[in-house]
Amino acid sequence: MGWFERKDEKPKIPPAKALWAICPKCYSHMEKSVWKANNAICPKCNYHGRLTARERIAQTADAGTFAEVFREVSYSDHLAFHDATGDYKTKVEATIAKTGESESIVMGTCKIGGHAAMLGVMDFAFMGGSLGTGTGEKIARACEQAIAERRPLVIFSASGGARMHEGILSLMQMAKTSAAIARVKEAGLPFISVLTDPTTGGVSASYAMLGDINITEPRALIGFAGRRVIENTIHQKLPADFQSAEYLEKHGFIDRIVERKDMKAFIAKMLAFWHF
Amino acid sequence: MAKVVRKKAGPAKRKAPCAMERVKLARDAKRPHLRDFIANIFDDFEELHGDRLVNDDRGLVGGFATLDGTPVLVLGHNKGETVEENMAANFGMANPDGYRKAMRLAKLAERFGNPVVTFVDTPGAYPGREAEERGQAEAIAKSLEFFSTLKTPVIVVVTGEGGSGGALAIAVGDKVLMLENAVYSVISPEGCAGILWRDGSKAPEAAEALKITAPDLLKLGAIDEIVPEPPGGAQNDRAAACALVRAAIVKALAELAPIAADELVARRYARLRAMGNFY
Numbered sequence: 001m002g003w004f005e006r007k008d009e010k011p012k013i014p015p016a017k018a019l020w021a022i023c024p025k026c027y028s029h030m031e032k033s034v035w036k037a038n039n040a041i042c043p044k045c046n047y048h049g050r051l052t053a054r055e056r057i058a059q060t061a062d063a064g065t066f067a068e069v070f071r072e073v074s075y076s077d078h079l080a081f082h083d084a085t086g087d088y089k090t091k092v093e094a095t096i097a098k099t100g101e102s103e104s105i106v107m108g109t110c111k112i113g114g115h116a117a118m119l120g121v122m123d124f125a126f127m128g129g130s131l132g133t134g135t136g137e138k139i140a141r142a143c144e145q146a147i148a149e150r151r152p153l154v155i156f157s158a159s160g161g162a163r164m165h166e167g168i169l170s171l172m173q174m175a176k177t178s179a180a181i182a183r184v185k186e187a188g189l190p191f192i193s194v195l196t197d198p199t200t201g202g203v204s205a206s207y208a209m210l211g212d213i214n215i216t217e218p219r220a221l222i223g224f225a226g227r228r229v230i231e232n233t234i235h236q237k238l239p240a241d242f243q244s245a246e247y248l249e250k251h252g253f254i255d256r257i258v259e260r261k262d263m264k265a266f267i268a269k270m271l272a273f274w275h276f
Numbered sequence: 277m278a279k280v281v282r283k284k285a286g287p288a289k290r291k292a293p294c295a296m297e298r299v300k301l302a303r304d305a306k307r308p309h310l311r312d313f314i315a316n317i318f319d320d321f322e323e324l325h326g327d328r329l330v331n332d333d334r335g336l337v338g339g340f341a342t343l344d345g346t347p348v349l350v351l352g353h354n355k356g357e358t359v360e361e362n363m364a365a366n367f368g369m370a371n372p373d374g375y376r377k378a379m380r381l382a383k384l385a386e387r388f389g390n391p392v393v394t395f396v397d398t399p400g401a402y403p404g405r406e407a408e409e410r411g412q413a414e415a416i417a418k419s420l421e422f423f424s425t426l427k428t429p430v431i432v433v434v435t436g437e438g439g440s441g442g443a444l445a446i447a448v449g450d451k452v453l454m455l456e457n458a459v460y461s462v463i464s465p466e467g468c469a470g471i472l473w474r475d476g477s478k479a480p481e482a483a484e485a486l487k488i489t490a491p492d493l494l495k496l497g498a499i500d501e502i503v504p505e506p507p508g509g510a511q512n513d514r515a516a517a518c519a520l521v522r523a524a525i526v527k528a529l530a531e532l533a534p535i536a537a538d539e540l541v542a543r544r545y546a547r548l549r550a551m552g553n554f555y
Contacts, residue, residue, distance in 0.1 A: 083472040083485060084472065133552030162463075164462050164468050164471070167496075168461060169552050170462050171462040172548065173551065174441060179545050183545070186425070204413035208417070210421055222413075230404060230408065236405070
């Protein structure tokens with residue numbers, strides 16, 4: 001049998017992901033060290049990739065000022081949820097072990113460019129950054145502490161939305177966090193929301209869109225419904241830049257697209273403008 | 277000859293419908309919809325249109341009416357009975373304009389001391405191109421923030437499908453009532469099954485696991501009271517179902533009326549704050 005007749009053998013695809021960092025936006029390949037050295041930013045298309053919560057904190061808080069709070073708040077399995085692939089409890093415990101975080105958001109007090117703040121950073125590696133009861137509880141507590149200590153609130157979001165494994169109570173975190181944010185504003189404190197790639201679903205439809213200013217990074221995905229859901233509903237192809245940071249800025253829902261290297265200085269400048 | 281396989285008989289009498297049966301009841305086209313509730317519960321409803329920005333959304337309807345002599349604001353997702361009606365109302369899926377209209381009208385209710393009654397019955401917020409461009413996420417978020425501080429009583433009735441954020445956007449209130457066979461969920465059973473089971477046909481399993489029925493939600497503290505339905509479901513006797521809903525709203529209004537606005541808002545926050553039982 002000639003090689004051209006062989007049909008049943010699958011071509012061996014080299015494990016590209018094992019060798020290269022691939023930009024999810026423009027698909028350009030580069031050595032992993034290049035991606036890392038460039039702070040997870042694509043050198044070709046300027047897509048600002050995902051960071052862990054700890055990486056983000058290190059780039060935002062002044063050195064040595066971050067003091068984590070509410071680490072004791074973790075997930076809760078109110079529904080004793082299980083699906084075809086197993087228990088929620090097992091999955092989330094594995095995520096906790098893998099990430100070393102107690103929930104999809106890390107919260108703490110810190111200084112940003114010399115300005116005292118309450119800083120929350122979501123980690124997409126923790127169950128897709130989903131909004132669980134623990135996440136909502138940390139945010140509500142952070143809002144209350146921010147009010148008590150007169151700290152501006154800064155939250156970096158990265159999330160696929162509400163955590164369905166926690167059912168209705170995860171949905172209720174959207175209302176709980178939004179109500180808590182309302183109180184921060186009523187107390188005369190600013191809330192700066194940074195929507196990083198990706199911020200969608202129940203998180204974009206609650207606290208993430210409630211910033212006194214909403215800022216984002218180049219090429220971040222931000223939206224409510226998923227692209228495929230929309231395409232299936234309206235039976236139309238959506239433009240390539242649909243739900244991108246640039247698209248949202250054009251439509252008036254984002255104050256500014258800020259490059260990662262300028263993010264900390266931008267936040268500090270805003271806090272200075274507002275006398276904090 | 278084909279062998280006749282008999283399925284093992286289930287329990288002779290099932291006490292309550294299972295989660296997926298309730299999903300079907302909640303979606304039944306013959307179930308009372310906003311129009312029925314307005315006609316049977318309130319006197320002299322006057323609809324008001326538009327968000328004052330771009331549009332009048334037909335998926336979410338609002339207007340003032342009288343209930344037992346009390347003028348109230350009525351807001352609700354608008355589902356129809358026929359395909360044509362549903363096409364016009366977007367199957368009860370609201371656009372951002374709908375939520376902005378709801379906030380505009382609720383602000384009026386606050387100014388003039390009218391309690392707000394909302395009827396929740398939607399598969400979810402409309403997933404469309406214009407909806408995203410006009411800020412579906414922002415509109416829902418604003419609505420959650422807005423209703424959490426509104427200084428007038430808000431009574432929520434989940435009457436059919438409580439579909440995720442699109443439902444929650446008009447479901448932040450002081451008293452959340454839910455019809456016996458209504459469902460209320462973070463994601464549709466089909467959607468959840470598609471993601472976690474990788475098989476949309478596993479919706480009954482997902483419906484069970486998500487705990488979306490009124491008795492389950494009452495246990496979880498997500499709702500405050502179950503409104504009974506006529507035997508077999510609200511679709512069997514719409515007038516009777518409306519009468520039961522009316523009685524529950526009248527009772528809730530009487531409970532909330534004496535509470536001062538600031539106290540009402542404080543309690544509403546405490547109610548949300550307790551979601552998740554971390555205290």
